[in-house]
Amino acid sequence: MKRPEPVAVVKQRREGLLRALVDEVPYIRFMGIRFDRRGDELTAVLPYRDDLIGNPVLPALHGGATAGFLEIAAMIELAWSTLWEGVEAEGALPQGPLRLPKTIDFTVDYLRAGLPRDAYARARVNRSGRRYASVHVEAWQDNRARLFAQGTGHFLMPGSGTAK
Amino acid sequence: MPALMSDTETIARQFIQALPHSRALGMELVSIGEGVAVMAMPYNPELVGDPQTGVIHGGAVSALMDTASGTAVMCHPQAGFSTATLDLRIDYMRPATPGQTIRARAECHHVTRTVAFVRAVATDDDESRPVAMATGAFTVERAER
Numbered sequence: 216m217k218r219p220e221p222v223a224v225v226k227q228r229r230e231g232l233l234r235a236l237v238d239e240v241p242y243i244r245f246m247g248i249r250f251d252r253r254g255d256e257l258t259a260v261l262p263y264r265d266d267l268i269g270n271p272v273l274p275a276l277h278g279g280a281t282a283g284f285l286e287i288a289a290m291i292e293l294a295w296s297t298l299w300e301g302v303e304a305e306g307a308l309p310q311g312p313l314r315l316p317k318t319i320d321f322t323v324d325y326l327r328a329g330l331p332r333d334a335y336a337r338a339r340v341n342r343s344g345r346r347y348a349s350v351h352v353e354a355w356q357d358n359r360a361r362l363f364a365q366g367t368g369h370f371l372m373p374g375s376g377t378a379k
Numbered sequence: 380m381p382a383l384m385s386d387t388e389t390i391a392r393q394f395i396q397a398l399p400h401s402r403a404l405g406m407e408l409v410s411i412g413e414g415v416a417v418m419a420m421p422y423n424p425e426l427v428g429d430p431q432t433g434v435i436h437g438g439a440v441s442a443l444m445d446t447a448s449g450t451a452v453m454c455h456p457q458a459g460f461s462t463a464t465l466d467l468r469i470d471y472m473r474p475a476t477p478g479q480t481i482r483a484r485a486e487c488h489h490v491t492r493t494v495a496f497v498r499a500v501a502t503d504d505d506e507s508r509p510v511a512m513a514t515g516a517f518t519v520e521r522a523e524r
Contacts, residue, residue, distance in 0.1 A: 241427040242436035266403040269446075270463075277400035278449070278464040279442020286438045315429065318437045322468040 220306075232302050233257075235313050236294050240287075246280070248287050255299055259288035261334040268331060276329025281354065285336055285366040286321050289350040292338035293370055314373035316348060321368035329363050330356055346375040391416075391454055401446045404439055414455035414487040418447040421480045433477035437511075440481060440501055441469055444513040447485035448497040452517045455487040458495045459521045465494070467515035475510045479503040485513075495519050 233252055237243055246267075251258040261267070261284045269277030293316050302308060338352035347369060354364045388411055395401060395408045395418070404426065409417040420426075420443045428436025445467055452462040475481050485499035499513040 239430045240436070241425050241430065242438060245425045246438070266399045268399040269401070270461075271397055271399060275463075277398065277442065277445070278467065279404070279438075279445040280400045282441035282445060282467065282469075283436070283438025286436075286441065312431060314431075318471050320468065320470045321437065321441065322466065323441070323464075324466050325464045328463065 228302065228306065228308075229255075232298060232308055233295065235308055236291055236298075236315070239312075240315070242283070243287055246283060246287065248284060250291065255296070257288075257292055257295055257337070259284065259291065259336040259338075261336075263332050263334075265331075273328060274331050276331070276334070278323070278325060281325065281329050281334070281364050282321070282323045282366070284334060285323055285352045285354055285364060286318060286368060288336035288354070289321075289338040289352040289366065289368050290315055290318065290370065292352070293340055293343065293348050293350050294373075296340050297343065297372070316370035316372055319347070319369040319371055321366060323364060323366045325364050327361075327363045332356055334363070335359075344372075346372055348372060391450060394453070395446070395450060398446065400442065404442055406443060406446055408450070409482065411450065411454045414451055414458070414490075415485070416447050416450035416454060417482060417484045418443060418450065419480050419482045422478050427477075429474075432474065434474040435477075435481065437469070437471055440471070440475070440483075440511050441467070441513075443481060443483045444469055444485070444499045444501060444511065445515075447483040448487075448499050448513065448515050449517060451485035451487040451497055451499075452490075452495040452519075455490055455495060457490045458487060458517075458519050461520040462495065462517045463520075465516040465518060467513055469511055469513045471511050472509055475501075475503045476505070481510060483513075487517075490519060493519050
């Protein structure tokens with residue numbers, strides 16, 4: 216039987232893939248979104264900032280900030296889960312820049328007001344084909360079971376769009 | 380009633396400028412009418428979603444659509460003074476051309492006692508080919524309740 220890889224090698228590879236997907240996107244940096252990883256499970260984290268507020272009277276998170284957070288969480292989960300197997304098998308990242316899926320449509324369901332505190336989101340790829348994927352994402356703040364927003368989006372897989 | 384209209388516009392403008400996230404994204408109110416709002420978001424490299432092409436991320440376009448839609452609801456004569464998004468669906472038809480301002484025109488086309496329905500279109504300099512379209516449902520808040 217093959218000896219298991221040293222844990223540092225495994226972690227470096229997986230963190231490397233995550234960083235390659237996330238670090239180059241200016242909008243993710245602008246929003247301050249980061250990702251917690253447990254094995255292959257990703258949780259998107261939106262640390263609270265005053266400039267994420269929409270209605271300052273309540274105050275509540277801006278619906279657009281919530282939408283952007285959900286879309287990022289869904290898109291990164293889709294790219295991550297698509298690349299995971301290959302990267303684990305090869306032991307290295309694919310050559311060249313990584314392309315993210317393109318959003319075709321995205322629907323956000325606002326269940327309750329986003330409170331002025333950190334938000335979390337996890338996405339699930341319900342269907343991933345050669346060209347199209349459907350991803351569902353759920354977001355919560357204090358209680359995992361009390362979602363404040365959820366979303367569903369369809370995505371075009373990288374390299375499947377325009378004929379080259 | 381031009382005097383009333385300009386008062387409404389001043390209030391709306393102040394309200395929009397006071398939304399922290401809209402301000403962070405550089406949004407500007409272009410115009411409002413009865414149940415209609417036009418908002419602009421100038422190109423900003425910080426909002427790019429695809430570093431290889433420089434195209435603005437859909438999330439920022441969503442925020443623009445949401446703000447324009449909410450504003451359209453608030454300036455509808457039957458919809459009242461405040462609103463919250465119930466749901467918003469966005470279709471992304473093409474990438475916005477890098478460097479160009481994105482404009483969203485939202486129209487609150489139907490209002491019931493409890494719900495306002497909105498559709499919105501986002502364009503860049505080429506107004507004949509929409510960048511994105513949105514449909515949404517918003518809450519109707521009334522002072523008397």
